[in-house]
Amino acid sequence: MKYIAKRLLALAGILLASSFAVFGGLYLAPGSPEQFLVQGRTVSAEVLASIREQYNLDDPFLTRYVSWVGNALQGNFGQSLANRQEVADLLANRLPTTLWLTGLAAVLIIVLGVGLGTVAGLRPGALDNIILFASNLGFAVPTFFAGLLLMSLFSVQLGWFPVFGSGSGEGIASRLTHLTLPALALALPSIAVVARITRTAVREERQSEHAQTARSRGVPERVLIPRHVIRNALLPVTTVSGVHIAGLLAGAFVVESVFTLDGIGALLVTSIQQKDFAVVQAVALIMVVAFGVINLLVDLLYAVIDPRVRVGGAS
Incomplete structure (x- = not known):
């Protein structure tokens, strides 16, 4: 406590x-x-x-x-100078799209970033080289360019996903279908970074002294890997993942512009151009609160992963 x-x-x-x-x-x-x-x-x-x-x-x-x-x-952010609407009403209409987008991107960062990094750390060789090359490529490609490529390939040519829109009011399945490509474009650089950090952390923990000691005592790899290697590797991975997930809101405006999504990122850009102070202040405050809450959750997750963090932080 x-x-x-x-x-x-x-x-x-x-x-x-x-x-x-x-x-x-x-x-x-x-x-x-x-x-x-x-x-x-x-x-x-x-x-x-x-x-x-x-x-x-x-x-x-x-x-x-x-x-x-x-x-x-109290949820009252004043009135927009541009259209005389309540800022809270503008946010209520646009915030769900951004939350769906960033939430799906966060899931992709955790699943693909941590998953691919763990596989690369445990399986050196050709698979490791492929994942390392893909992570370098994902980090180098700008978000807006990745969005255009994904849209051109999977929407225009293959027709697997819609080109525009957020699927609001059409159910969860429609939301996921409309936001999969935008979320992937938004998460791609973060997936690459998290994968590389995870790969390095897993390799270091696999060759660490405590892992070697556990092997010498006869602990099988199927027990050693999840309990000693992956768990200890999660501390740096959690830090990097938390920072990148917290920054998704700030980077969402690029993806929302490419895919024509009605989120708060696009609203922020328009409001800055119009000097709409009340809207800009409200969106900026939401981003600050989201960043602070996610960092708090990361700190609490530290305490779950490593009890020494909890004891040290309370002393």
């Missing part, structure tokens, strides 16, 4: 500092909300004053920040 409490307090501090940076950093950018609203037209000082009063832009900075945080905790 002490270990969990310390991690929760650290997460709360990180989220507080990050929310302050998200709220304040946007106001350092050129332009202002009222300039976007008037669209370059010449308006009177009374109109500008009315706009600033409507959006509380004349309040002190800290007052606006505290009000924004309090409203955000």
